[in-house]
Amino acid sequence: MRKPCCDKQDTNKGAWSKQEDQKLIDYIRKHGEGCWRTLPQAAGLLRCGKSCRLRWINYLRPDLKRGNFAEDEEDLIIKLHALLGNRWSLIAGRLPGRTDNEVKNYWNSHLRRKLMNMGIDPNNHRLSQSLPRLQQNLTLNSSSATSSGRKTNANPPMKPRRDNDQVSDAGSCLEDDEPSGLPDLNLDLTISIPSDSSLAKTEEEKKKLFKNNNDRQPKLSEQEFVPSPTLCLFQ
DNA sequence: AAACGGCACAACCGCAGAATG
DNA sequence: ACATTCTGCGGTTGTGCCGTT
Structure with a gap:
């Protein structure tokens, strides 16, 4: 059986620092994406794999188009x-x-x-x-x-729904x-x-x-x- | 200048399905 | 076949910035 994805007690949370970003970028440039579970340790990051994946996908990926939507x-x-x-x-x-x-x-x-x-x-x-x-x-x-x-929205967000319902x-x-x-x-x-x-x-x-x-x-x-x-x- | 409210966005959480042992 | 773990997704929250009073 596998180990849990991340040891939550030893992970940082909240905003990423520039150093953390750079570590993640460097690691992915070298080794590519994937295996998010082992990535944080390998890259020397005190983050859980999930957090690294999100940071990369949403912010650090080089092909991201930033700025206003056309x-x-x-x-x-x-x-x-x-x-x-x-x-x-x-x-x-x-x-x-x-x-x-x-x-x-x-x-x-x-x-x-x-x-x-x-x-x-x-x-x-x-x-x-x-x-x-x-x-x-x-x-x-x-x-x-x-x-x-934000919290008194007249039109509340959709309830969580999956698959066909949605x-x-x-x-x-x-x-x-x-x-x-x-x-x-x-x-x-x-x-x-x-x-x-x-x-x-x-x-x-x-x-x-x-x-x-x-x-x-x-x-x-x-x-x-x-x-x-x-x-x-x-x- | 300070206080306040609204907005935008990054990040987290929990769930479901897929993958694996 | 089953249990466990991993991955990805969508909802939600936290927080900093900015405009207004």
């Missing part, structure tokens, strides 16, 4: 979120240089509010109220959005047979897996991508995409 990136996130729900790693996989954590943070701090201000429920990408109220809501929300603190939540807007009240636009937006899965960061991720397509809805590669209200608005 408008087309925003649109893509919104569209992918309508399709995939809170599957941030999959969404991030379609945005080169962006991490799941970054996308998740950006969604929670910017995009959710943006959709809410447009009268769209960010959880299911539907218009959350009738249009006459929409305008009223635009003005109300633009002020209330700044007054509501997909069906966001996907419900795609499968729904109730008319949304908007014209039935065919935007011909088809999302497909890149032929070489080049955007998947690892073999593991590639496997998952294809697994997801095999046993989960929606089937991205072939499914004809039926636009949700959000997608209509952002076209």
